[in-house]
Structure formats: structure tokens, C-alpha cells
Amino acid sequence: xxxxxxxxxxxxxxxxxxxxxxxxxxxxxxxxxxxxxxxxxxxxxxxxxxxxxxxxxxxxxxxxxxxxxxxxxxxxxxxxxxxxxxxxxxxxxxxxxxxxxxxxxxxxxxxxxxxxxxxxxxxxxxxxxxxxxxxxxxxxxxxxxxxxxxxxxxxxxxxxxxxxxxxxxxxxxxxxxxxxxxxxxxxxxxxxxxxxxx
Amino acid sequence: xxxxxxxxxxxxxxxxxxxxxxxxxxxxxxxxxxxxxxxxxxxxxxxxxxxxxxxxxxxxxxxxxxxxxxxxxxxxxxxxxxxxxxxxxxxxxxxxxxxxxxxxxxxxxxxxxxxxxxxxxxxxxxxxxxxxxxxxxxxxxxxxxxxxxxxxxxxxxxxxxxxxxxxxxxxxxxxxxxxxxxxxxxxxxxxxxxxxxx
Numbered sequence: 506x507x508x509x510x511x512x513x514x515x516x517x518x519x520x521x522x523x524x525x526x527x528x529x530x531x532x533x534x535x536x537x538x539x540x541x542x543x544x545x546x547x548x549x550x551x552x553x554x555x556x557x558x559x560x561x562x563x564x565x566x567x568x569x570x571x572x573x574x575x576x577x578x579x580x581x582x583x584x585x586x587x588x589x590x591x592x593x594x595x596x597x598x599x600x601x602x603x604x605x606x607x608x609x610x611x612x613x614x615x616x617x618x619x620x621x622x623x624x625x626x627x628x629x630x631x632x633x634x635x636x637x638x639x640x641x642x643x644x645x646x647x648x649x650x651x652x653x654x655x656x657x658x659x660x661x662x663x664x665x666x667x668x669x670x671x672x673x674x675x676x677x678x679x680x681x682x683x684x685x686x687x688x689x690x691x692x693x694x695x696x697x698x699x700x701x702x703x
Numbered sequence: 704x705x706x707x708x709x710x711x712x713x714x715x716x717x718x719x720x721x722x723x724x725x726x727x728x729x730x731x732x733x734x735x736x737x738x739x740x741x742x743x744x745x746x747x748x749x750x751x752x753x754x755x756x757x758x759x760x761x762x763x764x765x766x767x768x769x770x771x772x773x774x775x776x777x778x779x780x781x782x783x784x785x786x787x788x789x790x791x792x793x794x795x796x797x798x799x800x801x802x803x804x805x806x807x808x809x810x811x812x813x814x815x816x817x818x819x820x821x822x823x824x825x826x827x828x829x830x831x832x833x834x835x836x837x838x839x840x841x842x843x844x845x846x847x848x849x850x851x852x853x854x855x856x857x858x859x860x861x862x863x864x865x866x867x868x869x870x871x872x873x874x875x876x877x878x879x880x881x882x883x884x885x886x887x888x889x890x891x892x893x894x895x896x897x898x899x900x901x
Contacts (some may be wrong), residue, residue, distance in 0.1 A: 506755075506794040506798065507765060508755065508756045508765050508767045510748070510752050510753065510754075510755035514749060517741075517744055517748045520741065521745075521824070522730070522733050523729065523730070528721065531721065532719055532720070532721070533752075534765075534789070534790060534791055535719060535720050536749065537752055537765055538810070541753050543715075543718065544749060544750075544752060545750060545753070547719075547749055548746045548747075549746075550708070550712040551712060551742060551745055551746035551749065552742075552746035553708050553711070553737050554708050554709070554712055554731075554735055554742060554745075555735075557707065557708035558708050558709060558735050559706075567709060567735055568706055568707060569708075589859075592732060593728065596705060599704060607832070608845065611743055626869075639868075641849075656730075658891060665712075680868040
């Protein structure tokens with residue numbers, strides 16, 4: 506239907522998450538008509554990815570160098586460790602600018618359906634990190650989903666072996682949320698975590 | 704927030720149509736963790752696009768070689784020419800397998816808001832093609848949208864200069880459609896083009 510090179514690109518693009526065959530077709534047909542320098546720029550950006558991005562050996566986040574800029578920063582509190590599921594979650598916390606401790610990226614959450622068992626999350630690495638760096642508090646910031654909750658429980662049990670305080674992100678209404686559209690579980694958690702007005 | 708190479712890829716991806724910054728971020732973070740051969744395969748597929756795809760000088764469709772396989776086919780009726788907006792429209796007609804004539808791709812439709820005036824569609828090329836190849840009928844298969852309709856009208860006026868029959872794709876209910884969900888304009892066109900049952 507299309508030239509070989511276009512069909513080949515469609516087949517590669519449609520393997521990416523969230524891109525169906527129709528979106529892949531649309532993108533490939535856009536690229537074939539787009540200016541050469543834009544298309545070659547994209548090709549180069551993809552090709553360079555694997556060469557230039559490394560994983561920080563300390564927090565496991567994606568980084569330009571090892572240790573990453575957060576782990577290497579002298580002004581960040583090493584005694585607090587925030588555990589997140591993905592680099593995107595870490596980026597969201599950093600963008601909020603409210604946390605000055607260090608991080609640990611799990612790359613996933615417990616999900617037996619997707620083949621993520623406790624071993625895939627390498628909990629031993631986390632325990633070692635907590636013990637070696639004399640961490641005082643671990644903030645578990647996995648997502649408020651079934652998988653994230655199961656992961657938080659598993660990590661909390663695991664961290665009982667280390668002398669460390671384990672906390673979890675607070676539950677409740679998101680800022681700007683609307684009570685009438687909020688689900689019942691969020692509302693009940695919000696009530697449970699109600700606070701006295703000072 | 705992310706390594707330089709990841710930010711660079713996000714910026715390239717978010718320039719593609721239909722990909723916002725969040726989708727671009729999701730794709731880039733997927734690629735950075737995907738197997739090397741998949742990612743390099745994608746980079747190569749993008750880079751090869753411009754080298755390997757050409758435009759057929761006769762119908763203007765994307766092609767592996769010039770003339771394309773449809774224009775070069777001896778068993779297709781050269782006296783009927785179907786005018787479409789895009790290579791994707793041509794592909795849809797070919798997939799339906801109901802048309803044995805030749806094609807002409809406009810690469811767009813009249814849309815002053817997007818800077819597509821009559822000159823951008825190069826109507827002179829179409830007129831020359833119709834005259835040179837002794838075309839008997841031109842089927843205008845632009846989309847049933849405001850832009851497609853305006854383009855069809857413009858082309859029909861233009862083709863009055865050549866001795867050729869000009870037709871337009873039929874309007875009506877799509878097969879499998881449901882009357883109660885159909886818009887009024889489609890229903891009225893469907894009524895206008897009603898046929899006697901044989």
C-alpha cells in the first residue's frame with residue numbers, strides 16, 4: 506500500500522506503547538513529508554539515546570553521568586530516601602520543588618499479571634542502600650493504586666529489618682479537586698486523614 | 704529533569720502531530736528502557752525514510768520508484784483518474800479493491816486558514832495530466848468536509864477547460880451506520896441520492 510520504507514517505519518512505530526496502527530501510519534506519513542533536517546534530527550535523537558543515557562548506580566534514576574546530579578548534590582539530605590515507581594514520578598516530585606532528600610527508583614510496582622514479582626523490584630538493593638547510607642526515614646511514594654499499595658506494603662515489611670522510619674505519601678482530596686466528582690475511596694481516605702485547623 | 708538525550712528526544716517527538724509533551728515524555732521514557740536493537744531499528748527506519756521514498760512524477764503518490772507501481776501497471780484503466788487529498792486516502796481506496804483506474808494525489812485541500820490556496824494544490828499539473836493522457840473521467844474523491852467540497856468545486860470548474868467528465872463520490876449513509884446516530888446533513892444527502900430498488 507505504501508513504499509517499503511514507510512511500511513517499515515509504521516511497523517516500528519506501532520510497537521511503541523499507546524500508538525496503534527492508525528497513529529503509526531499518520532506519524533509515518535507526516536514524517537515522509539516533513540523537512541529532512543527535522544526527520545534526521547529525530548532519527549539521531551533516538552539513536553543517541555542508548556549511548557548517552559546511563560543509570561545512576563545509587564538511585565537507579567536515568568542520568569547523564571553516574572552518580573546522577575541529585576545523588577551527587579552535597580546539599581541534599583541523605584538521611585531521607587523517597588522511593589518512587591518511575592523516573593517520571595521522580596520528575597514530578599522534583600518539579601514540585603518541595604522535597605530535599607534523595608530518591609530511589611523501583612522501575613515498576615508489584616503486578617503479577619505483568620510478571621512483576623517482588624524479585625523483579627530488587628528489594629535487596631533498597632535494603633542495602635538504606636543500611637549503607639544510614640537512612641533515617643524512607644518515604645514510600647508509590648502510586649495510590651492496587652499495585653502501588655501492594656508494593657508499599659511489601660517494602661514496609663522488608664524495611665522492618667532495617668532501623669528506619671517508614672512513611673507513606675498522604676491520601677486525600679487533590680488541590681483544586683471537586684467533592685461532587687471525587688470517588689468514594691478518596692473521600693473516605695480524606696476523612697480518615699482529616700486534621701484539626703490550627 | 705531528565706538526562707539531556709531524553710530531553711532532546713522529547714522535544715523532537717513533541718513536534719510530531721498528535722503527540723503532546725506528555726505523550727512524547729512517555730514514549731521517550733519507554734525507548735530509554737526498551738531493548739537496544741528495537742530502538743536502533745526505529746532510528747534507522749526514520750533515517751532511511753527520506754532516502755528511500757520518492758514521489759511518483761505521474762500521480763504524485765509516495766513510491767518506491769518512479770513511476771509508482773499503480774502508474775506503471777499496464778492493466779489499470781488510464782482513462783479514469785481518481786483525485787484524492789492524501790496518500791492515506793489512496794491507500795484506503797486501494798484496500799477496498801473496487802477501483803481499477805489511476806490516481807492523482809493533491810496533498811491537501813483548499814484551506815485558507817492553513818495557507819492552502821488554489822496555487823498550493825498545483826491545479827495546472829492536474830489539468831496537464833488530464834489533457835496529456837486523454838483522460839475520459841475524473842472522479843473527485845476529496846473528503847466530504849468543507850475543505851474537500853471547496854476543493855471539489857474548484858477542480859470541477861478548472862476541469863471545464865478539458866473535455867472530460869467530472870464525477871464526485873456518492874454521499875449517503877455509511878454501510879453499517881445507524882440512522883438514529885446519523886447527522887442531519889448526511890441524512891438529507893442520503894435522501895437526495897435515493898435510488899429506485901430494482
